[in-house]
Amino acid sequence: MKKALIGMLSLIMVFTLAACGGSNNGNNTDNANTGGEAAGDKKTKLRVYAQYSDEDTKGYYDYAVAELAKEMPNVELELEIQAQDDGQKLKSYAATGNLPDIFNAGLDQINVFKKSNNILQLDEYVEKFGFKDKMQPSAMNTLYADDDHVYAFPYAGNEFILLYYNKELFEQNGVKVPTTKEELLTAIDAFKGKGVTPMSIFAKEKWPCVALYDVFATRYNAKGISALDSGEAKPSDEAYTKAAQDVLDLVKAGLLPKGATNLNYDQAAALFHEGKAAMFLNGQWEVEASTKALGDKVGYMYYPAPDAASYEKNKLAFSGGGNPGGFAVSANTPDKELAAKVASFIALKYAEFKYTQKGSPIVATKVDKEVTKQFDPMMVTLSQDIPKITSTTAFAWGLSNAKFKAAIEDASQALLSGGYTADQFVGDLESALK
Known part of the structure; x- marks a missing residue:
């Protein structure tokens, strides 16, 4: 009887162990079927x-x-x-x-x-x-x-170049928010006549210089400098030569403060924040600082274009990107x-x-x-x-062609100095891309 009892107990233990093993295998199968998420209290x-x-x-x-x-x-x-x-x-x-x-x-x-x-x-x-x-x-x-x-799964979106403006200065001086190059030239004359700097920019850093050129390039080709970087377009294409000439014309008309290429961010921002400049070029990260300084007086405008038709066409083509x-x-x-x-x-x-x-x-x-x-x-x-937004371009630091990046940074800064021609600008970029 003892032998029979021992045998029966042994069989019970075998079946119990088998059942436990079957349960564990079931959990492993569930894990595989659910893409690896653990069942029960087990954590992955x-x-x-x-x-x-x-x-x-x-x-x-x-x-x-x-x-x-x-x-x-x-x-x-x-x-x-x-x-x-x-x-x-x-x-x-x-x-x-x-x-x-x-x-x-x-x-x-x-x-x-x-x-x-x-x-x-x-x-x-x-x-x-x-x-x-x-x-x-x-x-x-x-x-x-x-x-x-x-x-990769992204979470940070594109960043953008915004053309900030002081609404109060525009209203007080009877200046229309410009939508075309001609209107911008008119605004420049009006503000200069009142002793107000038309636009502030910290051009001691090179990337804002590239951004200003890109702003006008997007009015002709929505892909802006990114098309040059990828080889889809050439600096000698009409869109890019016209953009260079636009920047040069505006600089010569007095768009920027004297010595703009020697201004750092603090100096350039102070001109705008203190109401001494009507416009300011920077990324959207400037929103908080400008709002703190100017409150509801500050806004941003869509970039002016060569004419009304191109303004409407490319109004939502932004400079910047990710x-x-x-x-x-x-x-x-x-x-x-x-x-x-x-x-x-x-x-x-x-x-x-x-x-x-x-x-x-x-x-x-x-x-x-x-x-x-x-x-x-x-x-x-x-x-x-x-x-x-219909399209974005790139910031200077996001350009993939290192030689082109260096060339357009130098050329854009030189363009803002006023002692440089549009032909020189285009020629230097063409040389870098060769």
Whole structure:
């Protein structure tokens, strides 16, 4: 009887162990079927490489993590703080096969990691998770790389060059907000006659000089300097020679303050903020500072064009732009779909935080939540313009042809000095592109 009892107990233990083993196998199968999301209390850990160095960057990450916990409670993120080293640490990780599952990547890292097969191509996940449908139409250039593939989920949208103006100065001096070159020349004469600087610019830095040229180039060719950078257009094309001549004509008419190429930002901004200059050229990041200084007196105008027809045609073609970048996924992550799903979710939440809590509409994706920090009035206008923007170009620092970048920076600055001709400008750019 003892032997029989022992035998029966042994059989019971075998069946119990088999049942437990079957249950574990069932969980593993569920994980595979759900793209790797763990079942029950088990958590899937993913290494994330992201900025977390100050209150601003911490806010973005903390918000995304809190939202992720609600949406995917079985995913745990292990944060590794992004080094401020132009991506060198990330490149070292790639070289040693130690890339985090998800990492914040710019265009430089994307281009390097594409060649070494370290970055996951995300085309199928952009479609599968509906991320493409959530993109701002005007920000598609931040999603697709030059080879028409996706390597990162973007959250930062395009940035723009704005032509700010002091509404009060225009009204007090009876000056019409210019829409054409002739109207701008008229405005220059009117302001000079009143002792007001028509436009301030910190041309000691070269990129604003390039931006001013690009503003007028977009009135002829909406792609502006980006078409020159890519080789789609030549500096000797009519659009670009006319743009150079427009800038030169305006400079000679007195558009800029004396010694403009020696003015830094603080000096140039002070002229505008103190009501001594009627207009100011800078990126949209100037909105907060100019609003603080001038309140509801400040606004931005659409760039003047050669004539009324081209003004209407290219009114929403903006100078400025952005590059592909955002949250990327390692090609060697164990569960590619889960990592891609989490990366896309984080990108959406970063954009959401920027839009709703930082008071900025400069995001790559659509946001349908109410804002908690109200936009400045100009940001309200810009948020309404962004979905309608027809094209963007590039900032000088985003140009891919290094020789052309150096040449157009030098030539644009020289153009603003007044001692340089449009032919010299075109010739120097042609030489650099050869």
